[in-house]
Amino acid sequence: MLSKGDKVVMNDKYYVSLKNAGKVFTVREGPQMVCGTMCVWLEGYCGAYAADGLTKVEESVEQK
Template structure:
């Protein structure tokens, strides 16, 4: 996953109704947070685990 990728949140973690199916733009390179690879998303506060995201076309 890299800066500029388009992603949606998958069902690995709880996703609010507001964010289900919403396309986010990755705005950072992945980093390690206590053993979990995370990225920043446009329009989302804080980091989000990479394994909870699915790339879209």
């Protein structure tokens, strides 16, 4: 389960635009049910994003 402060990247479960592919986001709020889907809010991203479309990253991966 994701929580506030976690570092995540968008995985390939859903379409990811080129500008967001591989980008590390920080979870700023959530998780919370939105229209029947567990979602989180990300810093630098407008709106909520489905939690199952995100993969938590370790700090060593983030610092690449």
